[in-house]
Amino acid sequence: MSPGFVPVYRARPSPLHAARAAATAALCAALALVCALYKHPLVLLAVVVAVVGAGLAAGVGREVGRAARLAIPLALLVTLINPLLYAEGSTLLVRGGSFLGRRFDVTLEALAAGGLAGLRVGAIVMAFGLFSACVDPDDLLRAFRRLSFRSALTASLATRLVPVLARDALRAGDAARCRPEPPGRMAVARATLAGALDRAVDVAAALEVRGYSSARRPHTARSAASRHDLRVAASAALVALAGVAGRLAGAGEVTEYPTLAIALGPPELAVVAIVLSAGALPFAGRSARLGVARA
Amino acid sequence: MPEPLARVVGFSYAYPERATPALRDVTLTVEEGSFTVLAGASGSGKSTLLRALCGLVPHFHGGQVAGELEVAGMSAREHGPGELAAVCGTVFQDPETQVVMGGVRAELALALEHRGAEPAAVARAVEEVALALGVAHLLDRRTDTLSGGELQRVAIAAALVHRPKLLLLDEPASQLDPVAGDELTWLLRRLNEEWGTAVVLADHRLERCLPAADRVFALVDGAPACDSDAAGFLEWAEDRGGALSTPVARLFSLAGLRPLPVSVKEARDRLRGAGLAPGADAAPPGADDDRLGADTDPRGAGIDPLGADAEPPSRGGRGESRRERRARRRRPAAVELRSVWHEIEDGPEALRGLDLRVGAGERIALMGRNGAGKSTLLRHLKGLAEPTRGRVETSGDVALLLQSPDDYLIHEHVEDEVGAHGLEAAGLEARARDNPRDLSGGQRQRLALEVALGGGPCAAVCLDEPTRGMDHAAKTALVARIDALARCGAAVLVATHDTEFAAAFADRVVLMGQGVVIADGPPGAILAGGWHFSTDVARVLGGARDALTPAQGARTLARELVT
Numbered sequence: 067m068s069p070g071f072v073p074v075y076r077a078r079p080s081p082l083h084a085a086r087a088a089a090t091a092a093l094c095a096a097l098a099l100v101c102a103l104y105k106h107p108l109v110l111l112a113v114v115v116a117v118v119g120a121g122l123a124a125g126v127g128r129e130v131g132r133a134a135r136l137a138i139p140l141a142l143l144v145t146l147i148n149p150l151l152y153a154e155g156s157t158l159l160v161r162g163g164s165f166l167g168r169r170f171d172v173t174l175e176a177l178a179a180g181g182l183a184g185l186r187v188g189a190i191v192m193a194f195g196l197f198s199a200c201v202d203p204d205d206l207l208r209a210f211r212r213l214s215f216r217s218a219l220t221a222s223l224a225t226r227l228v229p230v231l232a233r234d235a236l237r238a239g240d241a242a243r244c245r246p247e248p249p250g251r252m253a254v255a256r257a258t259l260a261g262a263l264d265r266a267v268d269v270a271a272a273l274e275v276r277g278y279s280s281a282r283r284p285h286t287a288r289s290a291a292s293r294h295d296l297r298v299a300a301s302a303a304l305v306a307l308a309g310v311a312g313r314l315a316g317a318g319e320v321t322e323y324p325t326l327a328i329a330l331g332p333p334e335l336a337v338v339a340i341v342l343s344a345g346a347l348p349f350a351g352r353s354a355r356l357g358v359a360r361a
Numbered sequence: 362m363p364e365p366l367a368r369v370v371g372f373s374y375a376y377p378e379r380a381t382p383a384l385r386d387v388t389l390t391v392e393e394g395s396f397t398v399l400a401g402a403s404g405s406g407k408s409t410l411l412r413a414l415c416g417l418v419p420h421f422h423g424g425q426v427a428g429e430l431e432v433a434g435m436s437a438r439e440h441g442p443g444e445l446a447a448v449c450g451t452v453f454q455d456p457e458t459q460v461v462m463g464g465v466r467a468e469l470a471l472a473l474e475h476r477g478a479e480p481a482a483v484a485r486a487v488e489e490v491a492l493a494l495g496v497a498h499l500l501d502r503r504t505d506t507l508s509g510g511e512l513q514r515v516a517i518a519a520a521l522v523h524r525p526k527l528l529l530l531d532e533p534a535s536q537l538d539p540v541a542g543d544e545l546t547w548l549l550r551r552l553n554e555e556w557g558t559a560v561v562l563a564d565h566r567l568e569r570c571l572p573a574a575d576r577v578f579a580l581v582d583g584a585p586a587c588d589s590d591a592a593g594f595l596e597w598a599e600d601r602g603g604a605l606s607t608p609v610a611r612l613f614s615l616a617g618l619r620p621l622p623v624s625v626k627e628a629r630d631r632l633r634g635a636g637l638a639p640g641a642d643a644a645p646p647g648a649d650d651d652r653l654g655a656d657t658d659p660r661g662a663g664i665d666p667l668g669a670d671a672e673p674p675s676r677g678g679r680g681e682s683r684r685e686r687r688a689r690r691r692r693p694a695a696v697e698l699r700s701v702w703h704e705i706e707d708g709p710e711a712l713r714g715l716d717l718r719v720g721a722g723e724r725i726a727l728m729g730r731n732g733a734g735k736s737t738l739l740r741h742l743k744g745l746a747e748p749t750r751g752r753v754e755t756s757g758d759v760a761l762l763l764q765s766p767d768d769y770l771i772h773e774h775v776e777d778e779v780g781a782h783g784l785e786a787a788g789l790e791a792r793a794r795d796n797p798r799d800l801s802g803g804q805r806q807r808l809a810l811e812v813a814l815g816g817g818p819c820a821a822v823c824l825d826e827p828t829r830g831m832d833h834a835a836k837t838a839l840v841a842r843i844d845a846l847a848r849c850g851a852a853v854l855v856a857t858h859d860t861e862f863a864a865a866f867a868d869r870v871v872l873m874g875q876g877v878v879i880a881d882g883p884p885g886a887i888l889a890g891g892w893h894f895s896t897d898v899a900r901v902l903g904g905a906r907d908a909l910t911p912a913q914g915a916r917t918l919a920r921e922l923v924t
Contacts, residue, residue: 203463229505238771245769261768268455275446275451279441
């Protein structure tokens with residue numbers, strides 16, 4: 067049962083799923099890195115398109131859609147809050163009043179800056195949505211446990227509990243509707259949190275009786291890299307290198323104040339092209355289509 | 362004489378900040394390859410004893426310990442759960458909190474990886490335990506896609522992957538439906554018989570696990586009260602009023618027959634041997650009067666609708682007479698569903714043109730396998746779901762208690778959840794200032810029901826699987842509350858898999874399958890002749906005279922089969 071609004075891992079026969087978890091995670095991290103480095107709308111849109119395209123090609127369009135449903139309200143919130151906090155900019159759209167000695171004017175530049183910040187936040191959420199849908203948390207645990215077994219296990223556990231807690235929240239919402247006088251959202255949220263803490267204690271007990279407290283560093287089997295590992299890792303490297311190199315070269319400059327100026331030239335277009343093609347690379351060619359799923 | 366696997370001598374334990382000890386002077390030994398059942402009411406100390414055997418008490422929970430407890434020669438005072446895990450596997454109630462990883466294969470591998478096993482050894486052990494426990498087909502599934510029964514099997518496999526000598530299970534079937542619960546019991550029997558794994562199992566549905574038990578250890582208020590084989594335990598339980606007894610033993614006890622049978626098969630054989638089995642040649646009148654206890658009044662003292670004497674609402678009889686049916690239809694409808702469809706995106710229809718009319722004051726047991734549409738029907742009545750087609754009509758408010766009562770409890774004090782009237786109805790006046798999460802399962806259920814009822818009159822009261830994990834006393838209290846609600850004119854609909862409970866409270870059973878009603882009638886007509894939906898008493902008596910409860914069965918034996 068899906069919790070409805072949180073993207074969760076779905077095993078699919080796709081190159082992103084067939085590649086080892088570290089490679090796919092690296093690709094998602096590289097896409098998020100580009101979002102962190104750039105506020106250029108074209109580059110950010112390219113990341114969104116790459117994420118959506120990769121999600122659809124990997125068969126997790128529904129999960130990426132869930133990520134979008136989380137990302138869009140967040141992006142809109144950022145877009146709307148920014149012009150209320152920043153009154154800089156030379157193009158006045160709405161003249162607001164004064165409050166506590168501060169003027170609240172809405173400028174086109176502040177609105178645009180908010181939009182860009184919202185787009186950036188939304189693109190990062192989408193990249194993490196792709197990560198959640200395509201990276202098996204258990205494989206990721208295996209990849210990172212040699213570095214820190216307990217931290218990796220905790221992270222894996224947290225990932226597993228997200229849908230469980232989301233289901234708890236849905237059930238609590240239904241129970242609230244069954245009360246003659248439905249309680250407030252805060253009361254339900256508080257009760258759900260208390261339930262989650264109880265559940266956490268139970269999970270801790272279950273871990274204890276599986277020998278967690280006396281766990282030793284596990285052995286790790288080494289295996290040769292598959293073609294999917296290589297393609298996805300190459301895509302990740304390409305995206306990260308293009309993003310960092312472009313930024314160092316001054317590509318993607320955006321100036322919001324006092325007037326909006328967005329650079330648009332060969333460097334920006336090159337970064338966009340690389341991001342889009344790197345997103346498609348794992349799925350391109352005949353060998354990619356032959357990717358075999360593990361479930 | 363080999364050393365016992367576990368040895369408990371004069372062991373007492375009190376949880377932190379609790380004045381009353383949870384365990385008092387417990388002495389017990391668990392032999393290799395044995396099957397021990399822990400019996401007792403809710404709060405009697407079964408779970409605490411299991412937690413002590415796996416080392417969680419006192420290392421995880423803290424508290425005060427006295428006496429000795431050793432598992433495989435390791436003292437639980439010095440060795441924590443991590444070390445004891447090498448020799449004992451532990452499975453708790455809630456399958457959701459048993460499973461740690463996202464995939465089944467990773468879940469099974471976890472315990473061995475904790476011990477630093479080589480990848481090849483892990484792979485082999487995972488494959489073998491999956492095949493042995495019948496979960497090989499689940500290996501590549503995600504744990505969040507498994508049913509409760511599947512999850513619990515995976516939890517057992519994960520507890521056994523390193524081949525522990527001792528398996529501890531704390532009501533592992535309490536959150537499962539009876540079919541999954543029965544499968545789990547068979548699995549435990551197989552583990553015990555074929556692989557020699559010693560099993561210590563705490564369970565409320567003793568009729569399910571007693572036939573497998575070498576030994577039963579009963580606790581009362583944390584102290585040992587009975588340590589015997591299954592037959593001896595049943596004698597002890599009957600002497601104490603039968604609250605811990607099984608329906609079949611209760612049937613024999615009420616009929617004055619001895620010794621008490623442990624299983625349905627044994628009961629049937631004994632009756633057949635005495636010429637009392639349905640279909641057997643009738644014994645001459647009075648021939649077995651002394652054995653049958655012909656002068657025994659099955660409706661003796663004490664109120665116990667689940668076991669002994671209270672007449673359940675069903676009136677017996679193979680079917681509803683025309684007069685009864687007419688009388689029922691004349692009652693004003695409390696709720697009515699007309700050609701209700703509920704279609705799910707990417708799934709089968711949960712309801713397919715369902716028609717159902719429930720009169721005021723009727724007590725209905727909704728039965729059927731998982732996915733038959735019982736819960737969906739109740740959600741429609743409450744308005745939590747909208748029909749895709751068809752109509753749902755109610756004559757007033759509908760109260761719905763969903764499967765997890767904890768979801769209804771959102772305040773820090775019991776008295777904040779319900780008013781004084783609700784507290785009284787739930788029998789919780791003395792716990793008014795307690796946190797609802799500190800109540801027992803049965804108490805939380807009662808409180809949640811009063812929260813859902815809200816103190817006002819309701820046209821219908823719907824309960825979804827209310828008896829999961831409940832002990833006998835809590836079920837008896839629930840039957841009484843249902844009676845009270847029905848007498849006030851509310852139609853009561855209970856979705857349940859528990860046939861004994863249905864026989865105790867219902868005056869009508871609606872059997873559902875694939876979103877439609879496939880049988881509808883008095884309990885005697887539906888539950889006496891069923892293959893799966895049948896009580897133990899009906900199985901023993903072959904459905905004779907539609908006897909469902911021990912009291913009805915004893916009367917049938919005493920008055921009819923003998924003559």
